[in-house]
Amino acid sequence: MISIWKGLNYKREAVAINHSANCILSGPCTLADTDKCNRMCPSYVAMHGYAGDGGRVGAAGLPSEYRHLTVNNSPARTGQAAAYTVVDKYVDTFKTGDRIKSLYLYSAEPGTGKTTTAAALLNEYLTAHYIGCLQRGETPLERPTFFWDVNEFQRDYNAFSRPMVPRETAEPAAARYYRTMRIAESVPFLIADDIGVRDATDAFRADLHSVINRRVVSGLPTIYTSNIPMAEMLRLFDARIADRIRDMCGEVHFVGKSKRGRR
């Protein structure tokens, strides 16, 4: 009899230990790896949903491979000591209540870990927002942060703005495009992934600028990732708004060669 109970307890513990790896709250959570750590935990459901692909992480639009990233477990930390010194200090500002600045993650070389780091920052913000709200007795926002894939946004733009696009293709793309734009211009914390689009029409660029202008005017922080230097990107903005972006934004350089395909 005793051995059966031992077996059950062991099994229950094993399930619990595995489960914490699925939750971005596992670092700060005091219940992580206890028998209360399972997929019915209200905070797990709030973050990841009942099926594990929803909740606030799902609403943030993060690609699935980034959903459990934190700045501590980020593979991009390796070889980016200088960038992660800045990133670690930056994450602390999520908890202090000080005004959160913007960051521009830059490397000319692709595959250096900019998007990975931006995704980890999104998860850190989400965690800090959720825990901070609970501590203050407030209801956490359903979507405090959003991953804006600028390349995908441009693909949607092209899908409805080319001549002779069939209506059944154009309409869903246009609906997605304008819905994304509304979210990107107003969400409290935005990742603008791959902002340095080349080959953009004037009309598409005007939409990009409109999103960024609105955020800057409202003092909302943004993490940009880009393969073009911030100074070059800012030349595309009018001087007044470029100054305001520069004032509130730190540029972080990612170094070395592409790590793509290493894992």
Ligand SMILES: Nc1ncnc2c1ncn2[C@@H]1O[C@H](COP(=O)(O)OP(=O)(O)OP(=O)(O)O)[C@@H](O)[C@H]1O
């Ligand atoms: N230091 C690292 N060690 C191991 N793998 C890494 C490291 N940095 C990044 N990677 C991996 O390399 C791949 C590319 O990273 P990521 O997409 O973040 O690069 P990026 O800088 O955004 O690239 P791009 O400029 O093309 O957008 C990912 O699979 C990521 O996990």
Ligand SMILES: [Mg+2]
């Ligand atoms: Mg990238």
